[in-house]
Amino acid sequence: MNIGFLGLGNMGGPMAQNLLKAGHAVLAFDLSKDALQAAHEAGAALAAKPQELAEAGLDIVFTMLPAAQHVRSVYLGEDGLLAHGNGDTLYVDCSTIDPHTAREVAGTAAEKGITLIDAPVSGGTKGAAEGTLTFMVGGPQNAFEQAKTVLKDMGKNIVHCGDTGNGQVAKVANNMLLAISMIGVAEAMNLGVNLGMDAETLASIINTSSGRCWSSEINNPYPGALEGVPASRGYTGGFGSALMLKDLGLALEAAQQVEAPVLLGGLAKQMYQQLCNQGHSKLDFSAIMKLYQQE
Ligand code: NAD
Numbered sequence: 001m002n003i004g005f006l007g008l009g010n011m012g013g014p015m016a017q018n019l020l021k022a023g024h025a026v027l028a029f030d031l032s033k034d035a036l037q038a039a040h041e042a043g044a045a046l047a048a049k050p051q052e053l054a055e056a057g058l059d060i061v062f063t064m065l066p067a068a069q070h071v072r073s074v075y076l077g078e079d080g081l082l083a084h085g086n087g088d089t090l091y092v093d094c095s096t097i098d099p100h101t102a103r104e105v106a107g108t109a110a111e112k113g114i115t116l117i118d119a120p121v122s123g124g125t126k127g128a129a130e131g132t133l134t135f136m137v138g139g140p141q142n143a144f145e146q147a148k149t150v151l152k153d154m155g156k157n158i159v160h161c162g163d164t165g166n167g168q169v170a171k172v173a174n175n176m177l178l179a180i181s182m183i184g185v186a187e188a189m190n191l192g193v194n195l196g197m198d199a200e201t202l203a204s205i206i207n208t209s210s211g212r213c214w215s216s217e218i219n220n221p222y223p224g225a226l227e228g229v230p231a232s233r234g235y236t237g238g239f240g241s242a243l244m245l246k247d248l249g250l251a252l253e254a255a256q257q258v259e260a261p262v263l264l265g266g267l268a269k270q271m272y273q274q275l276c277n278q279g280h281s282k283l284d285f286s287a288i289m290k291l292y293q294q295e
Pocket residue numbers: 006007008009010011012029030031032035064065066067070073074094095096097121122123124125238239240243
């Protein structure tokens with residue numbers, strides 16, 4: 001297929017490369033010259049501005065941008081995709097943004113006869129590189145089916161979450177829970193070790209008991225409890241605390257719009273804010289352990 005890819009950062013770069021590996025023709029754009037150079041070396045054709053992607057008559061254009069303001073400017077700006085595009089191209093935004101913005105931008109697209117669906121991902125940079133991402137897709141069924149034929153070249157689980165914006169809903173709800181469960185595991189591990197338990201033994205008990213979850217079993221935050229995880233290498237690699245803080249902000253903003261109580265989500269956001277303020281924003285989010293182990 002003829003595909004456009006805009007936003008070739010830590011996630012978008014390897015995703016575009018997987019499309020090339022699968023045999024698609026990719027026309028790429030990014031503001032960063034280095035990102036463009038890497039895409040070019042991987043076999044992508046380069047666009048000089050976003051509108052070239054809109055005017056090239058492509059089958060699908062993917063966007064993978066940092067935050068809502070970038071998505072707004074790329075789609076709604078004067079030189080943006082919607083001003084120059086038409087309904088022959090399907091647009092798929094894989095950025096993590098708030099559901100409200102996703103619905104608003106897709107609504108503006110629909111007024112111009114253009115379909116824009118949301119397809120945020122989980123799986124991190126490893127999943128992007130290995131083509132094993134989970135895509136949470138919000139939008140009409142036929143657009144989902146069309147996107148799926150290509151999303152499968154970048155991911156393993158491609159789930160239709162319902163109407164436009166619901167991909168972002170699934171993403172923010174999951175990540176809020178992930179933050180809360182990570183904090184819960186950090187608190188319980190710290191309690192057990194302070195009361196005299198060996199961390200590895202405590203982790204193995206939790207992981208065969210009712211406290212078991214992803215944060216205890218796959219990414220335990222207590223140093224030495226599991227091998228090969230960020231906690232056992234100074235919290236390097238993994239999913240950055242700044243990104244978790246961003247996702248918690250999105251969850252709280254979305255909760256406010258529907259007046260849903262997010263008591264633990266609010267507390268989790270404050271804790272991640274504190275961790276980032278202490279200079280740990282680049283560490284894996286399991287570094288929340290540091291709030292329990294003040295020197
Ligand atoms: P990134 O900052 O590495 O990449 C973003 C890219 O977008 C950069 O190359 C930047 O130059 C480009 N860009 C910004 N504004 C642009 C514009 N107007 N036109 C063209 N290009 C523009 O970010 P990332 O880590 O790739 O994350 C992208 C999205 O994926 C974010 O919404 C993030 O929350 C989400 N996400 C990231 C991870 C992760 O582990 N990194 C995991 C899941 C989801």
